[in-house]
Amino acid sequence: MRFLTGQAENPEPGRRAVLTRALGLAAAAGLATAAATPAAQAAVRASQADWRFCTKCYGLFFRGYPSDGACPAGGGHDSAGYNFNIPHDIPETPTAQHNWRFCTKCYGMFFWGYPDNGRCPAGNAHAAAGYDFVLPHDIPETANSQRNWRFCPKCYGLYFYGYPTNGRCPAGNAHSVAGYDFVLPHL
Numbered sequence: 001m002r003f004l005t006g007q008a009e010n011p012e013p014g015r016r017a018v019l020t021r022a023l024g025l026a027a028a029a030g031l032a033t034a035a036a037t038p039a040a041q042a043a044v045r046a047s048q049a050d051w052r053f054c055t056k057c058y059g060l061f062f063r064g065y066p067s068d069g070a071c072p073a074g075g076g077h078d079s080a081g082y083n084f085n086i087p088h089d090i091p092e093t094p095t096a097q098h099n100w101r102f103c104t105k106c107y108g109m110f111f112w113g114y115p116d117n118g119r120c121p122a123g124n125a126h127a128a129a130g131y132d133f134v135l136p137h138d139i140p141e142t143a144n145s146q147r148n149w150r151f152c153p154k155c156y157g158l159y160f161y162g163y164p165t166n167g168r169c170p171a172g173n174a175h176s177v178a179g180y181d182f183v184l185p186h187l
């Protein structure tokens with residue numbers, strides 16, 4: 001959460017000051033390049049954009065590939081709305097949950113924290129790959145974030161719960177709701 005607000009509004013003056021001091025020490029030791037590069041890359045790669053809402057199933061899916069995965073409503077997902085920028089590989093906190101993953105079969109975001117992996121619209125369970133996403137939850141919505149993203153206990157997917165209906169679930173009918181109220185940062 002500190003990272004999110006820091007990135008969106010105020011570029012982490014505390015951490016930057018620490019980094020600057022560290023670089024100063026490294027430069028003095030003749031190690032500036034080796035010390036600076038991994039830290040800079042880690043900062044840049046701490047979130048991934050191109051996550052979008054699907055107008056057909058209401059799920060969150062990754063739109064960064066030429067194709068758009070498998071939608072439980074048929075065909076690929078169709079994107080609309082915000083470009084969500086999702087944090088990953090940062091520590092879990094009381095208001096941020098990790099174990100959210102990209103599914104290589106449907107391109108959706110799903111919860112990987114149970115022994116089974118829910119239901120995938122491409123058949124059987126979801127298959128995890130890539131980053132360990134860490135989703136903020138139960139914090140105030142801002143101009144750069146949207147609440148009402150929820151876990152579906154039927155398919156394990158993440159979907160938008162802000163409409164009167166609940167989209168299309170790969171386990172049948174509409175998604176169900178449980179757990180945290182996720183608040184997703186967007187560009």
Ligand SMILES: [Zn+2]
Nearest residue numbers: 054057071077
């Ligand atoms: Zn869809």
Ligand SMILES: [Zn+2]
Nearest residue numbers: 103106120126
């Ligand atoms: Zn899937």
Ligand SMILES: [Zn+2]
Nearest residue numbers: 152155169175
């Ligand atoms: Zn579902």
